[in-house]
């Protein structure tokens with residue numbers, strides 16, 4: 001891992017206004033210990049995060065990531081983040097990033113039990129090389145997520161739709177996908193609807209229409225999917241949200257897993273069904289995603 005830097009944030013109340021937030025940040029050595037042993041993020045995964053793609057020191061889609069951070073905080077009943085302060089922390093972290101692709105992570109933890117405040121920090125590091133996934137594509141298997149599509153509305157305490165730090169299930173699904181000879185997974189609800197991948201959103205194409213599972217089904221609303229839908233509709237395509245039955249996956253003209261750091265990875269197969277890919281079209285999507293986006 002090539003680290004560019006890390007900052008601890010002294011979280012301000014939502015609504016506090018300042019022209020300069022610098023004195024609320026403490027620079028950290030990313031290789032040195034920084035959290036106390038009582039941290040609830042490490043003990044319980046009790047916190048939220050965002051991963052922001054950075055291209056040539058420009059952080060992409062900052063507003064969309066900050067809005068999702070605030071949404072996750074609401075769902076988890078964490079203090080509302082002061083988005084001006086977080087934006088300033090992202091700018092400070094981006095200033096340390098080198099050329100090429102990088103990732104800035106925002107982490108907001110419930111803090112230490114009975115502690116005074118949440119713990120908040122930002123890291124910046126070089127991104128992995130995803131050229132192969134973007135050009136050669138990925139194979140995915142469908143995996144049961146174990147809950148029905150209406151569960152998020154019935155059981156909000158499951159925090160579905162919040163980007164929580166508890167990614168152990170997502171990582172286990174990726175290991176299972178690899179055991180089955182695939183590169184990635186697509187979660188299905190227990191009643192047979194398409195959800196998302198463990199670290200990406202799914203977009204499918206039918207003719208000139210691009211669809212993604214509706215975000216009310218307990219999935220994250222992906223910032224990359226949102227940005228690509230804007231781009232695709234500017235190019236004259238139809239885009240939309242839908243409740244997609246698993247059986248419909250065998251019947252698509254193309255599909256992609258899209259996320260902030262890997263960007264658009266074309267799916268070459270879902271389970272035993274091979275999918276057509278269009279290298280030139282996917283390259284145009286990734287060229288857009290690599291261009292500066294706010």
Ligand code: PLP
Nearest residue numbers: 198199200201222223224259260
């Ligand atoms: N769904 C899940 C579960 C994710 O973890 C991610 C990204 O990490 C996404 C979707 C895609 O979100 P974004 O495009 O904002 O990176």
